[in-house]
Amino acid sequence: MSEFLHDFFDMPSDLQHSWIGLVGLHLREALLPVAAGLLLALPIAQLCIRFRWLYPPVLGVTTVLYAVPSLAFFVVLINYTGQTELTVMIPLAVYSLVVLVPAIVDGVRSVPQETLSAATAMGFGPVRRYFQVQLPIAVPAIIAGLRVATVSSISLVSVGMLIGNQGALGNLLHDAQIYNRPELTWNSVITTALLAILVDALLVLVRVLLTPWMPSGSAGRRQAPALKDAAR
């Protein structure tokens, strides 16, 4: 058993990382793009809310970009950014927009008019109203979007292996084959899946912490509208 565990976590030296190192690398390659996507999605969503006519074309463009396969996206970017981490992270950031923009737009739009009027009557300017009223109320929808974006991002990083071993835990898949060590494949799949589930649970926790006013029982129902956009 201990021998098996030793083999299981014994990383081939060509990866130049320990198992923990690969996990860290994987998280960085998966989470940074989602964070960048969120930073981009917030202003885009705000523009879509301000100018309603903008929303359908923005949805169209993001859907079309999402249709570009990750491998194809990576390959085209090699021409500009080389076989680097950045080449893996740019497409992931673009993909996260498809989920995040509708989630934020729906979330912010779901704020009742009375609440907005109350905020205005209390003397909130548009900026303060956005950050202190609209965004907090939209948190459940935004987190629902973030969950889908993060989980699929973590899963997609592995494909980066195909472009010059930039797939973090995905690199194990290649080494498993060239060194004939199937336990490395198991390691890659199990670790990636566990990472995704852990990060997902962490985001649920963040939502519970950020929205203390919501009864935890109805939390599942509240996020439902975002789920349907997020289902992609």
Next chain:
Amino acid sequence: MNVLNFVNAFFSDSAHWQGYDGIPARLGEHVQYTLEALALAAAIGLPIGLVTGHYGRGGNALSLVATAGRALPSFGLLVLMTTLLGFGMLPVMIPLVVLAVPPILVTTYEAMRSVDPSPVDAARGMGMHESRILFQVELPVALPLILSGLRSAAIQIVSTATIAAYVSLGGLGRYIVDGLYQRNYEKVVGGATLVAVLALVTLALFWAVARVAVSPGVRRS
């Protein structure tokens, strides 16, 4: 534009248009994988989503299944299944179906849940049988959303089916994987373009299906 030159070179080479490694053959394989995986995923996801959505139960269980399905990395699963089952269609179908079931399942469930309850109650009051309520009242109203779930599943399958080439099957991924190993950038970009175009065609196809299949009354609202 460097990339456009490569694309042009790839498509204007007549050798790329014939034989077992020609564009028509590879495109056919890719479409075949996509349709098989989508049919399997729909056969699993649609009935479960329709029934659970109709009765409004099991939403939490479904979201658990969906999260688990998404959490499994398609590429890793492909390599793992190939190690376990050997080369063939089955190890490719498993990750593709696992990838496509969550969006179909969750969207179908949500679509059924979001149907306005008053027409459903009216139908029930008129004495309609549950199965008729499901197929004649709820399904037509929920159809646009259900189709959007199928659409995102189909697009994900189209783009992910490229990795089938990594375990020595055909499809458009062949060009990308072979091209990367042969350092033949023209081939890689050509393959990537073809996959992207196929994904866009899928998008257009679903848009057309929605135009035809969704009843005008539902579309207007």
